[in-house]
Amino acid sequence: MEEIEIPQYFICPISLQIMKDPVTAVTGITYERESIEQWLISSAKRNTTTCPVTNQPLHRDSDLTPNHTLRRLIQAWCTANATKGVDRIPTPKASLDKTHVRKLVRELGVAQLYVNALKKLEALATENQRNKLCMAEAGVAKELCLLIIKCFREGSTIGLEEALRILHLIWGSIPKLEVKILVNENCDFIDSLTWVLHCEIDNHVLVKEEAMIVLEKAIKVANTSRLERLRLEFFKTIIMVLRGKLLSQQVIKSALLVLTETCPLGRNRFKIVEAGAVFQLIELELEKAHEKNITELIFNVLALLCSTADGREQLLRHAGSIAVLSKRILRVSPATDDRALHILSLIAKFSARNDVIQEMLRVGAVTKLCMVMQADCATYLKEKARGILKLHSVVWNNSPCIAVYLLTREQR
Numbered sequence: 001m002e003e004i005e006i007p008q009y010f011i012c013p014i015s016l017q018i019m020k021d022p023v024t025a026v027t028g029i030t031y032e033r034e035s036i037e038q039w040l041i042s043s044a045k046r047n048t049t050t051c052p053v054t055n056q057p058l059h060r061d062s063d064l065t066p067n068h069t070l071r072r073l074i075q076a077w078c079t080a081n082a083t084k085g086v087d088r089i090p091t092p093k094a095s096l097d098k099t100h101v102r103k104l105v106r107e108l109g110v111a112q113l114y115v116n117a118l119k120k121l122e123a124l125a126t127e128n129q130r131n132k133l134c135m136a137e138a139g140v141a142k143e144l145c146l147l148i149i150k151c152f153r154e155g156s157t158i159g160l161e162e163a164l165r166i167l168h169l170i171w172g173s174i175p176k177l178e179v180k181i182l183v184n185e186n187c188d189f190i191d192s193l194t195w196v197l198h199c200e201i202d203n204h205v206l207v208k209e210e211a212m213i214v215l216e217k218a219i220k221v222a223n224t225s226r227l228e229r230l231r232l233e234f235f236k237t238i239i240m241v242l243r244g245k246l247l248s249q250q251v252i253k254s255a256l257l258v259l260t261e262t263c264p265l266g267r268n269r270f271k272i273v274e275a276g277a278v279f280q281l282i283e284l285e286l287e288k289a290h291e292k293n294i295t296e297l298i299f300n301v302l303a304l305l306c307s308t309a310d311g312r313e314q315l316l317r318h319a320g321s322i323a324v325l326s327k328r329i330l331r332v333s334p335a336t337d338d339r340a341l342h343i344l345s346l347i348a349k350f351s352a353r354n355d356v357i358q359e360m361l362r363v364g365a366v367t368k369l370c371m372v373m374q375a376d377c378a379t380y381l382k383e384k385a386r387g388i389l390k391l392h393s394v395v396w397n398n399s400p401c402i403a404v405y406l407l408t409r410e411q412r
Helices: 033-045 068-079 098-107 114-127 129-137 142-154 160-173 177-186 190-196 204-219 224-228 232-243 248-262 266-274 277-286 294-303 309-317 321-328 335-351 353-362 366-374 379-391 400-412
Strands: 022-024 030-031
Touching: 022 033, 022 068, 022 177, 022 321, 030 033, 033 353, 098 129, 114 142, 114 160, 114 177, 129 142, 142 177, 142 190, 142 309, 160 190, 160 204, 160 400, 177 190, 177 204, 177 224, 190 204, 190 232, 204 224, 204 248, 204 309, 224 266, 232 248, 232 277, 248 266, 248 294, 266 309, 277 294, 277 309, 277 321, 294 309, 294 321, 294 335, 309 321, 309 353, 321 335, 321 353, 321 366, 335 366, 335 400, 353 366, 366 379
Parallel strands: none
Antiparallel strands: 022 030
């Protein structure tokens, strides 16, 4: 296939692959349908919906005209080159009819029909991006939210897995305003997702993963009033999720993002500390191998929680806390360095008991601070490290690396 010269106008400008379902935008450029639809969705989130080729304005709901002539030419070319290993492009399925989707939505409200309707909607949502957009426009999200809330109120788990998965799949296709209304005006929606995380249910790992991912998305669009009403039990549930032994990286990330979104509110910060988050975050960082961005999230939440006296006290009660902070410095990313140094600075300023200062020396935190000053890193990070060393240099003056610090200070 590599030796065959493919006509340039058969290639999608986005995917750079042969088009299977070519559509022409109002700008006159032809794209693979799925590629341009995905482009429009991601661009809409950045409020910059433009044509990838011409940079002219496009709209998320802009009409995309099927280019049947080009599709037939591509199919004919594929057939002519079949002996050279080229697969024929199948004729794309007809667009999903909103009338059909609305019929399935109505069936969600019928006890004898809703499980079958959920299975059909799930199949449609997994098929292509076009179906997700159609389902979002037909009001599927609202009905799924109401169904999940109904399960919560009645203590029923039938259909929960499908409902959560469909909601997860179509979430990015739902208009922002509608998402905000769904979350902020349905009082029990967040509570219902929290309830799912506690449920004993068949296939419970997958169901709880879907619930955690949807919960993260809901928290991101929740307003301040909704976030301020989160109870201690909510945060205990998130910490319970982080204690799980069969967690995927995605679920860990979703739980950490929930804490990141809720932590800036002062009342929540105290609740999160009371729920035992600081100790568990240290355990999580020690026990599991993570992607870089998960360690960054852990350290970011820890830095927020350590702005409180109770947060710092909880951190210092963990025997490995200072060691893991110092170990990660200069090993993960500048963002992790910044947060770790910030936490050490808070400890050195506000929780500097003699045993804590000696612990920083014993586990290598002081040595690591000196290494930061000599490393090829941002100047502000060096200043942070220097500031911490300055606070307790008298106590730490027996450390070999302090000589380096004192020499650096004299040169300044």
